[in-house]
Amino acid sequence: MFGTVRKAFARLRDATRVQSRPGERPRSGGRRPPNLFEAAAAYVSACAEDDQDRIDEAAGWVSPEALSFGVNELACRAVIALARERDESPRTVARALLGLPAL
Secondary structure: HHHHHHHHHHHHHHHHOOOOOOOOOOOOOOOOOOOOHHHHHHHHHHHHHOOOHHHHHHHHOOOHHHHHHHHHHHHHHHHHHHHHHHHHOOHHHHHHHOOOOOO
């Protein structure tokens, strides 16, 4: 059982590690690398503004799996915040954002 937990933790740790890509410029000033939530926020905001350069930059900060997790977490939090603001269910808000009919 502990072997399974250890393997799952190792996969999560590896997924959240910053990946170096060929041609990627080094970060200056000894700053820490962006975490997966910073990468997700930068990626989603760049997508909303249709800024391909920023999309590519943010996508290079973390592994694709970590970015996917971060974007999913951001979407969940955004839907919950909008649902509270509108006093509606998260399902209703999510369907409205996607242009789907209410159930």
